[in-house]
Amino acid sequence: MFSSSPPGNVLTHLGHSFFTQSFLGSREHGGFLYVTPSFQSLQDLMLPNPPYLFGVLLQKWETPWAKMFPIRLMLRLGAEYRFYPCPLFSVRFRKPLFGETGHTIMTLLVDLRNYQYTLSMVKGLVVDMEVKKTCIKIPSNRYNELMKAMNKSNEHVLAMGACFNEQADSHLVCIQNDDGNYQTQAISIHHQPRKVTGACFFVFSGSLKAASGYLAKTSIVEDGVMVQITAETMDVLRQALRDMKDFSITCGWADQEDSQEHVHIQWIDDDHNFFNKGVISPIDGKSMEFITSVKIFHGSEFKANGKVIRWTEVFFLQSDDQDQPNGLSDPADHSRLTENVARAFCVALGPHLKLLKEDGMAKLGLRVTLESDQVGYLAGSNGQPLLSHYLSDLDSTLIPVIHRGACQLSEGPVVMELVFYILEILS
Structure with a gap:
């Protein structure tokens, strides 16, 4: 049921x-x-x-x-x-x-008392700190996230949290002493020289006065970086971000070039670090890294013989000659098709749940291909295809659903892989 x-x-x-x-x-x-x-x-x-x-x-x-x-x-x-x-x-x-929280810059940036707001985060955004140079690196595919974060910020202050920098060999750390004060330290990879240090956040403050003699000022604050700039520079910085352009700021006294430092904002290649690292297909062991997937939290499930089979995720596989998966004219069609396929899969394997679980096949994959000249599916577990006595039930239930989905194709192939788990029903 x-x-x-x-x-x-x-x-x-x-x-x-x-x-x-x-x-x-x-x-x-x-x-x-x-x-x-x-x-x-x-x-x-x-x-x-x-x-x-x-x-x-x-x-x-x-x-x-x-x-x-x-x-x-x-x-x-x-x-x-x-x-x-x-x-x-x-x-x-x-x-x-x-x-006790005490005096930390974070009391200005996050709500540690009522938890109503926090620092905006952009996936893949990292801070590189080197001698006299700081780089804030933003993945190009995170532009929309950055714009949302920037639009929520104060017009005089632009502050964001950074991700852990896996390309750095060390990272700033904030230590709270026994007296409650905060200080900066660094933690590094064992037996590796420190060349690039990561930071946990950055703050651009537009409060610097042009008459101060500084072009801009940069400093380490706890486990982050503070850059003080003029209000005019803040306007130019924000426009550069909207235009998705790199931007550089020279920090230090205007008449002392030798001691000046530079802060660079750089747009870098698309970030893929958050896409299914180390994940493989249960059907044939194919790597699923860098493949977009969607977690399913209220998807189809079917109960029988003290077991439940539950649909948990769908991967949208790319074809050889396309950069993006497409095929169905309406995103809602995708949703209906995947739900119908998942339901049919659960129904077909419902009578076999106990045997599948006992045979160690608790994680199952279903790969559906909808192309102009090919319509079909593959099902498997532990890197092996399902045995023929399971496939006969799948054929009778799945094939009609898949063929109906093929009729909805507008252009290009649709190749998707659904993942299911067989779990015990807890009393």
Whole structure:
């Protein structure tokens, strides 16, 4: 039988979950911060298939940072335990790394009291700091995100959070001392010289007076970069961002070229780091990296014999001669087609859920191809196609749905892969 999916929370990199009661023997344990591994060693660890996250135990005093500015907390954990960028293990009953908020620039940029607003983030945006040069790098495919963030900002101040910079060999870290004051340190990759240092945020302030003698002023503030510019430069900077043009700012005294520094805003190649890193198809082991996918939170599912099969994700595969998947004239047609295909797949395999699960085929893939000269599907699990006695039921249920979808094609092929999981029904 079909049923609606139970509500739940989606966990992502630098996401969190908090406790409302005592956990692991202490009321001071506040929750978990979830991180994707990057430079940490995973040797000898038993790991699931990608994607997966590590949960690091937090103290209650740290939960505001996990909620409002998690990259600061991640790197602070790394500095404390000397793992870059952070440890992948938890320490119970440890001393909190942050206490009362006190005097930090973040009180001006995020709402650490009522959680009503936070720093805007643009995926893939990073800050590179080198000697006398700072580069803010923005992926070209994140233009719309940047515009939304900029349009929400104060006209005199442009501030944004940056992502963890995987191309840097070190990163700024903000440390809160026992007296509550904040200071800047850096954490780096072990046994690697520091050439490029990442930062967690940047602030452009249009408060500099032209009569000050400075062209602009740049400084490190906690784990970020502050650039003070004139109101006129701020207007030109914002226009350059709207026009998607690179922009450079010279900082320092106008008459002292030798001591001047430069801040560059650069548009870089499209960012693909957030697309299914390490993910492979359950059908044939094909890499799904860089392939756009959509998570399904209330998709089709079917219950039978104490098991439930649930549709969780759809990948839109690209064809050999096209840059973008297309084919259906209306996005709503895509939605209807994928939903109909998913439902048919669940119905067809409903009687076989117990046997599939017992045979270790809990994750299933269905790849549907709709082209002018080819209409069909592939189904599999663990890199192998499903056995013939499953396919006979799939043929009778799926093929009519797929052929109806082919009739909706306007131009070009549609190739998509749906992912399903067989789970136990909890009583």
